Amino acid sequence: MNNYFEKNIFVNHEGPIAKGKKAADKGLGYEKSISGCGLTGLISKNRTRLSGKAIVESLCLMNDRGNGLGAGYAAYGIYPGFKDFYAFHIMYDAPSVRWTAEEFLKANYHIEKIEEIPTFPVKAIAISPLLVRYFIKPLKEKLAGDVNESDFVVNSVMKINSEIDGAYVFSSGKNMGAFKGVGNPCDIAEFFRIEDYEGYIWTAHTRFPTNTPGWWGGAHPFTLLDWSIVHNGEISSYGINKRYLEMFGYKLTLLTDTEAAAYMLDLLIRRHGLDIATACTVLAAPFWKNIDNMDEQKKEALTALRLAYGSALLNGPFSLLFGHSNGLVGINDRIKLRPLVAATKNDLVYMASEESAIRAICPSPDKVWTPRAGEPVIVELNK
Amino acid sequence: MFKSLAPPEYLATIDQVKCIRCKRCIQNCGWSVYSWGGDKVLIDTSKCVKCLRCYHYCPEEAIQILDNPVKFKNNAYWGYNNIRNLKRQAETGGIPLTGMGSDLPYPILFDNLLIDACQVTNPSIDPLREPMELRTYLGKKPASVEFEKGKDGKLKLKTKMPPQIKINLPLIFSPMSYGSISLNAQKVLAIAAKECGILMNTGEGGLHEDLLPYRDSIIVQVASGRFGVNPDYLNAGVAVEIKIGQGAKPGIGGHLPGEKIPLEVARTRMIPVGTDAISPAPQHDIYSIEDLKQLIYAIKEATDYKPVSVKIAAVHNVAAIASGIVRAGADIIYLDGFRGGTGAAPSIIRDHLGIPIEHAIAAVDDRLRQEGIRNEASIIAAGGIRSSADAAKAIALGADAVAIATAALTTMGCTICGKCYTGNCSWGITTQRPELTARLDPEIFAERLINLVHAWEHELKEILGALGINAVDSLRGNRERLRGVGLDTQTLDILGVKPAGR
């Protein structure tokens, strides 16, 4: 942690962010970060923008599920004034890195606005990277021919994260953003003034990393384009999930397997065109013994999914929430080795690691239930 | 007669006090080591191969087969076998033959790889309480699948799936032809394959009609000799395999001498009785990759598009070759490492050509991934798989399934004596002599082989459980769960495995 620079005091690139990147580049030197966690999320189906106060309260109730080495928040609907621009949140180890990244951005994007992400001094957070956000749009000429805009943005994120040492894009969607860092949930919330943002979907996460020191980039939510993921678990199939994703050009540079889950969703939903429910049956595939007993049509469909996407199965304990521009989804691994509880109240749906985290902000829900293993809870925003 | 200057490898000895003169050893030895001397058993120890049949059938424990204590003078460089082969070549002018896989002390990578297990941060899974999936499908997989919403709003598959072979666990039996092994040995394999929901492979010897009831568990092979190949044969099994090479003898063909071609073998191979069955070194219609493509598609046309497997020996450039084979349309690529077994091969070839299967799996899996075509074919790894641990390691390195032959034969009595090429196997396995093959009762020995497969199945489930994963899909290519001990950096790099402690 000493390697972080205090705001405006810069240290060399042996800082944790750069370190993480180099390790990943070597491939074999990569060390997977394993962690236990707590997560919570909520969505207003009617798109009522809610202050971050509730989600902070819900997360802070689960302080004991983390160890103060990482927490974060993601929110949708927070940048209505810039909703047509990609909001890049980037963390830098040093200002020199910032210039390199900005040169790259300028060469490829129209930049509507650049500003440092507002932060407020918190005693417990003595040091932090330089945090900057950009509202940008790919330059028209860069999208000539059949270049897909999303692919272009994803490639930019991959490029900055894997090639510019000491720079990390930790949020890249439209009208949404992630805020995360090393610290406990309340301190991180205060640091970013989470209460000042208003969004209709919120996810949050507290982290309990067990083998690598917490570092800013490794905290959740993990995001790519409009996807944001908070994840509790350890994906025991990480090795093959990573190699599978690499076949499709994804570069896994972070130290958490949550990244694999995020890219997997991007691959399945955005690139292969599966709907969310089907993508969930890939991540937490039903057992063969169940598939064998299904009617022919379903059996054929699920067999094909398992054959094509065997390497995409996330095997091992997990519960995860993923937010996207149209909704929120919660899902467990195929034998439910990690907790997940859901509840509804009017147009609000809550999902969290613990029921108490929901009741802390919604004392009398209309309905509370425990989703079954591998069965996703899919909530969509009303049109 | 001039006594051979190559001293016998073994000393067969009988304790004359214990011996009750039952003559069972005489009857049992396929190599005629023993004969009756009127009042006691006589021993011609130069013929002994230490297959241990006599030992097992001696009721009195009177027999001991010792390594001949008379050896050439110890020499770290001129080993016993070097000198012995020189003497034999001096006497015969021929190429010393051998059977089974190479026994030379090359490094064994499997023994330098360890598998991970869960502790605390992720739970291990108890295979006795939780489902544990080993089911594997061999064949091309689509890169992605498309659906259309059915009338009922439910998922309906739009993608046309390529043909698949379902096996209950990622293990099959390697090809062994009728001719190289006995029909009874093939029947043992067929019965066990059917019972276990896996596959056997005819090898290049045609398909005997007795095996037809097991056709749903059989891959038929087409090799350079084209023995027994006709449209019915091609369509008889669940897939067709084109054999290009064999790990024990890459780049060379096969030669089954006329003495081993009795009527039944001749009929099955569709050649005259007593003629030598020669498999040329290359397939004479495959001199390049485009020729292979034509054969693959000719077979697909002839079989209404059954999966086609291509078997190659693991050689230095295996990754590029495999990529070519996949691009030529193969559904399965079968890699046979240099430790792979054989019925007969020149020892100079067996012991010095090819590369280990561990390197080959890693190189091929990497290459196919780099080219984005790993889904286009399943990889079967063979060549010295000794245990379920070897199988698990092979799968973690990137294989879809493994194939075993030697391990399967040991359940039939084989002691890996390596003298299969003589055609005298006392256990009735690699022989066509009726008095020997009659010993191998297919039903009885199939039980033993089935036991072995089930035992490995249980072990694989335990390994998955310890890894905290409940489907073999999550082990396949998951090198993150392997660690190397005592391997150099470059080998680790090739295998894509971290050293233990990292």
Ligand code: SF4
């Ligand atoms: S089998 Fe044993 S007891 Fe019988 S003759 Fe041979 S050595 Fe003697």
Ligand code: SF4
């Ligand atoms: S099959 Fe027979 S001859 Fe061949 S190694 Fe085994 S026991 Fe020896």
